[in-house]
Amino acid sequence: MPERNRKIDRCALCGERTVLEVSHIIPKFVPDWMKKNGGTPFLTSLANPQKREQDGDKTTLLCRKCEQKFCVWETKFANEIFYPFHKHEKVICSYDGWLHLFVVSLAWRFGVYVKEKDERVLSALEVWRKCLLDEAIEDDIYDHHIFFILKNENDPSLPDGYDMYNFTHYDEAIALDSNEKTHQGWLYMFIHIPGFIFCSCIDPIIQEDWFGTLILPKGKLDSNAPRSIPDHVKVQYISRIERYGGIRYSPKRMEQITKSFRKNEQQVKQSLGYKMGLRDLSRAALKKGKKG
Numbered sequence: 001m002p003e004r005n006r007k008i009d010r011c012a013l014c015g016e017r018t019v020l021e022v023s024h025i026i027p028k029f030v031p032d033w034m035k036k037n038g039g040t041p042f043l044t045s046l047a048n049p050q051k052r053e054q055d056g057d058k059t060t061l062l063c064r065k066c067e068q069k070f071c072v073w074e075t076k077f078a079n080e081i082f083y084p085f086h087k088h089e090k091v092i093c094s095y096d097g098w099l100h101l102f103v104v105s106l107a108w109r110f111g112v113y114v115k116e117k118d119e120r121v122l123s124a125l126e127v128w129r130k131c132l133l134d135e136a137i138e139d140d141i142y143d144h145h146i147f148f149i150l151k152n153e154n155d156p157s158l159p160d161g162y163d164m165y166n167f168t169h170y171d172e173a174i175a176l177d178s179n180e181k182t183h184q185g186w187l188y189m190f191i192h193i194p195g196f197i198f199c200s201c202i203d204p205i206i207q208e209d210w211f212g213t214l215i216l217p218k219g220k221l222d223s224n225a226p227r228s229i230p231d232h233v234k235v236q237y238i239s240r241i242e243r244y245g246g247i248r249y250s251p252k253r254m255e256q257i258t259k260s261f262r263k264n265e266q267q268v269k270q271s272l273g274y275k276m277g278l279r280d281l282s283r284a285a286l287k288k289g290k291k292g
Helices: 029-037 064-088 097-113 119-134 162-168 231-245 251-263 265-269 272-291
Strands: 008-010 017-019 022-024 058-060 092-095 144-148 171-179 184-193 196-203 219-222
Touching: 029 064, 064 092, 064 097, 064 119, 097 119, 097 144, 097 171, 097 184, 097 196, 119 196, 162 231, 162 272, 171 231, 184 231, 196 231, 251 265, 265 272
Parallel strands: none
Antiparallel strands: 008 017, 022 058, 092 219, 144 196, 171 184, 184 196
């Protein structure tokens, strides 16, 4: 977009009034990878599955300087973790503060984008804004977690749509899950991109029952190391997979999908999206066979 046509406003991160960039809410490398590996140049939004999209959600949010700051962390995550994990189905790498900043940037962007009004979320967003602006992870009082999603070949206990949701889509939510023992709620940012779940705790700022997932100031990631997530996050996670698995496309959308398949049949059949779809169908058949 020519600069003269871009919006002039205050950068959401640094506050400078200037020409704003059109920022991706989920980093651009994610929808680009999804289109390359999905067998079609289009995306399906979980928010509106009846409409095909050519790109992820975008909005005028950051000035050029702040946008470039985010790009540094995105590029490191993409090259050192995301691409190797999907190429080899495993990754081992060392990290330092850039990983914390990358994950905070995901949560912060989404919270700002949806204009959340909850005071607890607004307080977290301001802490994260300052943390990102100053690149000062020591000022962030909230815990952040990363969870690798591994492929499960034929586990019939997994919900419908497990593989397609986990490896061909992204998803975001500000999640509030009830604690039956204390009658309080866990509040956190839930961000999913293919192969990964990120959770940024908000209330309480440190949430128990995570294992092997906490992002430290520096450390080592091993995708095959033991790790687990709390029950309330599992419930949220499974419910979001089930929501995807329950999608029923309209006749118009099915016609678009069929035409795209016939036009690029060989490309589609070699794609990750096609393979994950077959795996979900195989799992559904196993379930049906067990019930029968």
